[in-house]
Amino acid sequence: MKVVCVGGGPAGLYLAILLKRQDPAVDVTVHERNPEGSTYGWGVTYWRGLIDRLQEHDPASARAIEEHSVSWSDGVAHVGDLTTRHHGDQGFGIGRHRLLALLADRARTLGVRLEFDSEITGPPAGADLVVAADGVHSALRTRYAGHFGTESVSGRNHYIWLGTTKVFDAFTFAFTETRHGWIWAYGYGYSGEHSTCVVECSPQTFTGLGLDRADEGERLALLEKLFAGILDGHPLIGRDGAAWLNFRTLTNRTWHHGNLVLLGDAAHTTHYSIGAGTTLALEDAMCLAGALGEHAALPAALTAYERRRKADLLSVQSAARYSARWYENLPRYIQLPPHRMFALLGQRHSPLLPYVPPQLYYGLDKAAGQLEVLRRFKRWLGPRAARALHARSASRRG
Known part of the structure; x- marks a missing residue:
């Protein structure tokens, strides 16, 4: 069997690993349009349950991922000058760059071919299975958007993905009131030197603060001032071209077309506030590999994969929608005492x-x-x- 995976993110790389573990004779090539070592984003989060599932499917990559992750078990909310801390489930953070490097190394060890600087926009010839793991803007999915029934809904709030040298010891929420409304940040460590810091606000706050007109340096300076209380003098770090976005919730009516199948963000997205994107991408790979191992006929395997994953995602997608809505309706909750507001933050799903x-x-x-x-x-x-x-x-x- 010859498999071509388009997209070298977590979903595509992990699927390649699992297929090679199931059958070393399978021919697997992963094509990534960007150079090796370049990636967007900072750190990603996951929870203990994912490590357990990774251990079941490939102990070697599970150990490597856990060894290079940082963990926390507390959540902290700063609302203006007030702070509340709660003990919760153990969470983990790992740099996206580090995660991709670990998966790429493991894939190569198993005999997967990795082709970087290799952009695939149409179905490659000679492949028995083509996997579109090329993200929310998937070129392969877009080519057949009518068949897949792709729908995309943009959220109301604006957000930007940043880094910082401040290493948070807990999953940190910070809500700051301005004369134009509230603006807030989610912060979590992913290494001993850096944390991710996602900043979000309503459209009114975004334009009122002038974030729509400021250049990158002005934006970072303003945000560092607004969140000085949690940054402790550390800077916020942007990436070239990093922009404020509106989150797009993407769905597809069906996930496969002939020998082409969607994986990860090419198939579905869930709002970043539930911290499940990477987990869901890896679980997609587990499910697709399992279906291919169980069914000799490709159509039956792809149908089983789609049916199982859609069923598994129902509760997660519902939680993500309500989580996004909670933040869009923040004024409804923000005036509560911090410990009560934080309790409802935990119930936002x-x-x-x-x-x-x-x-x-x-x-x-x-x-x-x-x-x-x-x-x-x-x-x-x-x-x-x-x-x-x-x-x-x-x-x-x-």
Whole structure:
């Protein structure tokens, strides 16, 4: 079997690793349009469950990834001059550059061919399977967008992905009020020298602060001033060409066309505020490799992969939509005492939260932790609120 993977991100590289582990005789080539060692972004996050799944599929890469990651178990929220800290699940951060280098090394060890500076925009000839792992702007998917049923919805808020030499010891949220509204940052370490810092704000705050008109140096200087309390004198670092964006939630009606299949961000995106993008890309690779190993016929394998992953993604995509909405409606929650606001920040995935007054929801959630009847009520009511919202949205589209 000859496999051509277009895109050398985590999804494409990990799929190549798994296919070679399943069958060393399979011919796998990964084409990446950028030079080796160049990548966008700073650090990525994941949770303990991913390491466990990586260990099951390829212990060697799992060990390497964990060894080069940093971890934390606390979350900290700074709201103006007030701070609250909560202990939570163990999270991990690793530099995207480091992650890709580890996966590339592992792939080469197994006999995968890696072709950098190699841009593929059309289906390559002679391949039994072509994997489009070339991201949200996938050229292969775009070529057949009508077949895939691609839809993209832009979020309201503006955001930018930055780095800093401040190493956060916890997953850090910082909310700063300006005369043009609130602006906030998410910060987390990914090495002993650097952290990721994602900054987000509403359109009104974005234009009110002049971020739409400032050059890169002016923007960084302003943001360093606004978040001086968490940066402790450390600078924010941009990349050449880094721009403020509106997050695009991308979906596809189907994920395969003939011998072409979508993987990772080419197939779906979920809002960055739930920190699941890299995890989902790697899980896509696990699922596709598994389906190819289980089914001798390619159409059956691709159909099984799509069915399983779409089912797995339902709850994650719902959580991501509600998480993005929580930040878009930040004024609804930001005036609560910080510990209560932070508690609802942790509940932002709930489909029930937008329809219940925040103070009441906080009380119900706290009581639900003690009373089984209220836990059952939340589990019963949450899905019904989600279905009602989906039906209302569908009727508007119709």
